[in-house]
Structure formats: structure tokens, C-alpha cells
Amino acid sequence: IFENYLESGISQVLSKATSKPPRIVYGDKGSVKQVADGSIIKRFDKTPYPVKPTDVVCPHFLELKWAYGCPFDCSWCYLKGTFRFRPEGIKPAYKDLEKVKLHVETFLHEVETPEILNTGEIADSLMGENGDCPFSKFIISLFEKQNRHKVLFVTKSTNVKNLLEITSPRQAIVSFSLNAKPVAEKWEKKTPFVKKRIEAAKKLFEAGYEVRIRMDPMVPIENWEKYYIQLID
Ligand code: SF4
Numbered sequence: 001i002f003e004n005y006l007e008s009g010i011s012q013v014l015s016k017a018t019s020k021p022p023r024i025v026y027g028d029k030g031s032v033k034q035v036a037d038g039s040i041i042k043r044f045d046k047t048p049y050p051v052k053p054t055d056v057v058c059p060h061f062l063e064l065k066w067a068y069g070c071p072f073d074c075s076w077c078y079l080k081g082t083f084r085f086r087p088e089g090i091k092p093a094y095k096d097l098e099k100v101k102l103h104v105e106t107f108l109h110e111v112e113t114p115e116i117l118n119t120g121e122i123a124d125s126l127m128g129e130n131g132d133c134p135f136s137k138f139i140i141s142l143f144e145k146q147n148r149h150k151v152l153f154v155t156k157s158t159n160v161k162n163l164l165e166i167t168s169p170r171q172a173i174v175s176f177s178l179n180a181k182p183v184a185e186k187w188e189k190k191t192p193f194v195k196k197r198i199e200a201a202k203k204l205f206e207a208g209y210e211v212r213i214r215m216d217p218m219v220p221i222e223n224w225e226k227y228y229i230q231l232i233d
Helices: 002-007 097-110 135-143 181-187 194-206 224-232
Strands: 024-026 032-035 041-043 062-064 116-118 150-155 172-178 210-215
Touching (some): 024 097, 032 097, 041 097, 097 135, 135 150, 172 194, 181 224, 194 210
Parallel strands (some): 116 150, 150 172, 172 210
Antiparallel strands (some): 032 041, 041 062
């Protein structure tokens, strides 16, 4: 798999595989905190728990960090801040899939409480689809061997051809980020048209996937209600 990714022209591999079995690390409340050093699977826990009813609720979910960056160029992208000291900025870079496999398989085998692992927090989940070993097929093949945990794709891509080749996906969720048309046209640069993203979501839904839609961020443009209602319709 590693060789395939190199041959497919993907730009960087950031870490080497390790033969040492990874250890599951649990947090104070008994939930998984991370696997081994947390370089592949780690709980996002940078935000405080809400105390007042008016506090923001930011879930402490598990990140599956298989890659960094994004080929798109949204004006508000927080990755630009996260990777501000990286010379390549948000240019996509990929981790060693043998290490990803080892950590994911250990997690799936050992963790008994059902979890959803998010592959789209520091990357677009569908940015690794064009090589000989597409990420979607690689990761779903691991999750489909069990029925407890699910893998979450978060994307603005419409490159769903590999997902459509997978029959009866039970353990994968695909979440498309959408926005009102004038907002996407002005600030979501290099992304597929919103209509095309909706068409991709429909195809996956009809193929049996659990599909979600995110409207994020909502931008207070003039006539915002009209444009966001159009999006929902
Ligand atoms: S699609 Fe998401 S990760 Fe990619 S540039 Fe836009 S906001 Fe950033």
C-alpha cells in the first residue's frame, strides 16, 4: 500500500511504520484518549465542557489522522492557522498507511464502546482518491470487518467513484459540507459547485451510505435567509 501511494505521486509520507504493538490509552472518564502516541488516533479535547446553557458545545470526538491539509482554498479555513508554520501551508501530505492500518486495527479489535472516527478534521477525507490505493477503499475495508465502530468522511469533494464501488457499506458515514450559493462562490475557492456536492451526496445515499449534510459556517450575507432556505430546499 505504501509503495502504491508513492507510485501514485502523492507528495509526502510523514512517518515510518512501527512494528511495536500500539497501546490504547484511556482518559479519566474511561473513554479512549488516544492510541499509542496519538499520532494516528487521538481524541479532540482542546475545548472545555459546557457549563452554562449558553456555552458552546464542542464534542470531544476521535480524530483519525491519516493525512494533513486540503486541496481546496476556503477563505475561513482553520487549517491555515493550524499549519501556519509549515512551509507548504495546507498542501496535502499523507501518513504511512501501514502505521494507520496497525493503529486502526488495534483500536477496532480492542475498544468495546462504539465510537465514530473522524477522518476529516485536519484533511479533506476524499483528497486521497486518485492513486492505486484510494484512501476510502483502504479504510472502509478495515471498518467493514467489524460492526461496532464507524468511520466518518467529512468532505467538499465530489470524487465519490471509489465509494460507489463498495457494496453494502455499513460502517461508513459521509458528511458533505455545503453552503449558500453566493457564499460558496465567493469564499469556497477551488471547491466543486454546491449543486455537484448535493448530487454526489444523493448518489451515495442511493448506494446505501449513511449521508450527512453540514452547513458550516453560516455567513450573514445580505438576504441570508433566502439563500440558506434555497440551499435546504
Ligand atoms: S474544504 Fe475544509 S479543509 Fe479544505 S480548505 Fe475548505 S475549509 Fe479548509
